[in-house]
Amino acid sequence: GQNIDQPTEMTATEGAIVQINCTYQTSGFNGLFWYQQHAGEAPTFLSYNVLDGLEEKGRFSSFLSRSKGYSYLLLKELQMKDSASYLCAVMDSNYQLIWGAGTKLIIKP
Amino acid sequence: GAVVSQHPSRVICKSGTSVKIECRSLDFQATTMFWYRQFPKQSLMLMATSNEGSKATYEQGVEKDKFLINHASLTLSTLTVTSAHPEDSSFYICSARGGRAHETQYFGPGTRLLVL
Numbered sequence: 001g002q003n004i005d006q007p008t009e010m011t012a013t014e015g016a017i018v019q020i021n022c023t024y025q026t027s028g029f030n031g032l033f034w035y036q037q038h039a040g041e042a043p044t045f046l047s048y049n050v051l052d053g054l055e056e057k058g059r060f061s062s063f064l065s066r067s068k069g070y071s072y073l074l075l076k077e078l079q080m081k082d083s084a085s086y087l088c089a090v091m092d093s094n095y096q097l098i099w100g101a102g103t104k105l106i107i108k109p
Numbered sequence: 110g111a112v113v114s115q116h117p118s119r120v121i122c123k124s125g126t127s128v129k130i131e132c133r134s135l136d137f138q139a140t141t142m143f144w145y146r147q148f149p150k151q152s153l154m155l156m157a158t159s160n161e162g163s164k165a166t167y168e169q170g171v172e173k174d175k176f177l178i179n180h181a182s183l184t185l186s187t188l189t190v191t192s193a194h195p196e197d198s199s200f201y202i203c204s205a206r207g208g209r210a211h212e213t214q215y216f217g218p219g220t221r222l223l224v225l
């Protein structure tokens with residue numbers, strides 16, 4: 001079966017760095033997406049990785065290792081507004097998105 | 110990023126009535142649109158995938174006669190919840206993708222449905 005694993009909840013301090021991991025087992029791979037979802041709102045697109053390595057976009061970076069079936073989202077200089085759920089999603093061989101359950105990130109002052 | 114709108118943002122209806130939700134891609138042609146449902150504190154659940162001009166593909170366990178999907182143009186898809194019941198109360202979110210299968214899905218802001 002297809003499976004996406006990410007931690008249910010993480011807590012970090014304002015101004016610090018946090019890494020949210022995602023491991024996956026899917027039938028085929030056509031890229032991995034990270035989305036941010038604030039409570040009561042729809043997800044917003046953060047990043048897309050299809051090749052191994054690190055993609056940096058401002059305070060957010062996303063890393064992919066296809067051989068390990070592993071990705072992480074790195075958030076630097078955390079701000080209170082970063083408190084949200086972070087969703088990892090993998091596009092399989094049929095170009096269907098397989099969604100993780102999301103990681104709720106709590107930022108404390 | 111691309112812009113997807115959804116209307117209405119919030120709707121309250123009586124049990125047994127039907128509710129239509131519209132999803133529009135504002136600045137790109139959405140060959141494929143997706144409809145999701147999300148219950149409180151749960152993950153997104155894909156309900157159906159629709160390609161412009163063809164019938165929607167429903168996920169297992171989703172009743173196609175209850176959740177009618179129409180994707181008549183490259184910028185508009187509608188979801189109609191027929192004979193709504195309180196258990197249909199949820200957050201319904203659409204997303205849209207361009208012509209290439211690997212493209213990013215962009216989400217609408219969601220519609221919160223409450224059935225009394």
